[in-house]
Amino acid sequence: MRIATRSVSRAAASSVVAALAFVGVQAAAQTASAATKEASVVTCTAANTKVTVTEVSRPINHLLLKATNTGTKPCYAYSAPFLRAGADAQAPLAWADETTPQAVVTLEPGQSAYAGILTSSPEGEGGAKEKTLGVIFANRSGGATAKEKTLNLTHGGVFFNSAATVTYWQDNAQDALAW
Numbered sequence: 001m002r003i004a005t006r007s008v009s010r011a012a013a014s015s016v017v018a019a020l021a022f023v024g025v026q027a028a029a030q031t032a033s034a035a036t037k038e039a040s041v042v043t044c045t046a047a048n049t050k051v052t053v054t055e056v057s058r059p060i061n062h063l064l065l066k067a068t069n070t071g072t073k074p075c076y077a078y079s080a081p082f083l084r085a086g087a088d089a090q091a092p093l094a095w096a097d098e099t100t101p102q103a104v105v106t107l108e109p110g111q112s113a114y115a116g117i118l119t120s121s122p123e124g125e126g127g128a129k130e131k132t133l134g135v136i137f138a139n140r141s142g143g144a145t146a147k148e149k150t151l152n153l154t155h156g157g158v159f160f161n162s163a164a165t166v167t168y169w170q171d172n173a174q175d176a177l178a179w
Contacts, residue, residue, distance in 0.1 A: 044075040044107060044137050046149040051135050053117075053151045055158070056177060063117040063158065064173055065135065065166070069107035077105040077113040077137070077169035082144050084134030085119075085160040092136075093117070093160075099167035099179050113169040114176035124163030131157040 042048065048071035054064045065083075069075050080099075082092040096118075105113045120127055131153055137145045170176040 041074045041076055041106065042071070043139050043145060044069065044077045044113070045145045046135070046137065046147040048073075048075055049107075049137070051149050051151060053133055053153065055154060059177060061119045061121065061159075062177060063119060063133075063153075064177060065115040065117060066112050066173075067107070067114075067137075067169070068112040069109050072109055074106055074108050076140070077107055078140055079138040079142055080166050080168040081115055082136040082138065083117065083166050084136075084148070085158075085164060086128065086130035087132055087134075089130075089134070094165045096165045096167045096179055099170070099176075101168055101170060105169045105171050113171060114173045115169055116167040116176035116179065118163065118165045118179075120159050120161040121163040124161030127159055127161030129157040129159050 044067060048069065050068045050070050052066045052068075054066070056062050056064050065081060067077060067081075080095040084092055096116075099116075107113055133151045133153055135149045135151060136147070139145050167176050167179060
């Protein structure tokens, strides 16, 4: 009887080892699949994203920037857009650090990200009415991607002063305009 019990125990042990090995292979396959998906996500740029700007009635002195993924792969909308108010702008608008999301906004094909733009405030200095808005996406390291998309502003232009800022990319328009 003892010999039969040992052979059953060895058979059971090898079944357990085989099952654990199979689970390990499955886990490795899932990890590889996640890594492959991660590798297939690209950075949102002017080439794979349609960008529009809209004046909003509330809050005052704000614009809403909308970026829609027109590519065939998901893309990451990193940080905030670099915005150039007017053709002669010397520096991009400041980023509103308090609007940093918890995670990078990922856009599936057809989905949109939003950034709110404060154009001016009474605390700002100087300023001018600008007719164009240059948009450059940020890359993973926070630098600028290569190509700029220039948008025309409506009603003959929008007034920008030194208080002008832009939010980080948000996954909905309400959050982009809530600050």
